[in-house]
Amino acid sequence: MLILLTNDDGVMSPGLKALADAFQDFGRVVIVAPDRNRSAVAHALTLESPLRAEEVRTDLFAVDGTPTDCVNLGIHGLLREMPDLVISGINRGANLGDDITYSGTVCAAMEATLMGVPAFAVSLDDTAHQGKNLPLAARFSRHLAAHLLDNGLPEETFLNVNVPAQKVRGMRLTRQGKRRYGDVVTRKEDPRGRSYYWIGGGDLGFEDIPGSDCNAVHEGYISVTPLHTNLTNDSSLQDLSDWQIPLT
């Protein structure tokens, strides 16, 4: 059994360590993770520049790239064999609703899926990462991994797992919900009087959608969302089928 672990918080993250510890007697565990925090890099893949992979110790590699790079390079360049499972996390903070489209953690699991390896991302709704639920999130990941390895996953599908910070009441299978953001870009001036900008986006909570990942975590449930690597909105194909757009 060969398990590849990655994350987007970087190789030193306590969430990654908790995950590695939980899988220690599960098989060979190889960590290929960014050498520093690479949050919000989504499914970015480094094609225009080379990558370095420092083997910090046996089976622990720090890569100067994105989480997606780590999975791709990890499998094709470092392991040079297919792992049985890729797990990305445990992320410092939840990945819920539209946030997942920006998430390096979630997109690392997407990359594994595109490469034909079963995968899930796991996040803890606790940015301090000191809550008592980190061990619980690691244990749940282990149970889920065992289940996945026995039962497989639907085609082109990976899982996005979020563990609440508060007391856990159970598990729910969910759909991607919707976060609400403040529409904030802050403009500042540097010491030479030139403008610069910070993308801010104050978090205004989430839309109340029963069955969503956001609702589940808010209500104290571990959320498990099956995500698709195929982004086609099938239900809209019928709506658009009578469109006639001139070609010239």
Place this chain on the structure above:
Amino acid sequence: MLILLTNDDGVMSPGLKALADAFQDFGRVVIVAPDRNRSAVAHALTLESPLRAEEVRTDLFAVDGTPTDCVNLGIHGLLREMPDLVISGINRGANLGDDITYSGTVCAAMEATLMGVPAFAVSLDDTAHQGKNLPLAARFSRHLAAHLLDNGLPEETFLNVNVPAQKVRGMRLTRQGKRRYGDVVTRKEDPRGRSYYWIGGGDLGFEDIPGSDCNAVHEGYISVTPLHTNLTNDSSLQDLSDWQIPLT
């Protein structure tokens, strides 16, 4: 009428210029695009560092960030009003199949959609970008924009448009297909004998899937794929509904 244009090839790209020219008498056209090539950065959003936006000339901004940054900063920081439409392109080379999950061009349209603005991405299957179909792609974009503005789009949905390099036979509404990649990471040594890696991924063509974006473009049709910002694989929810994962 206010149209925001962006891309991932950078502000100097001929594809972006062709698009801007086609929309010149359509309304106010504002370009907010990366200051250099930012291909394959997916939906990456810059949160850990500030952004610069240089106003090269009136309504043309070069940003040292990703295409997603350009849309977010463009709307919230530069325009400070909602555009009627966001168009991303015309990309140098097709964005088909799984490739779209890496595409900065496609994810810029995703970002606009998350912000509530109708959007599409448009790419030309011609990496030299010198083919005769660049003007055709620009004109088609104009017709599509007019149609979109009249008819709207299904909720949480944006369009991925790909124009073939060869003679165009018509338009097809499609689903995201599947590209095949060579599993290639190249290892090299620097002058000091240390290893570095390039993610390669030789293109092995695409899977033959009738109705897919890949097939349409290969057969000479403009491909229009409706994509969803919600990645939930709804059809798999039933399959997973009897999963029982222990919590401890």
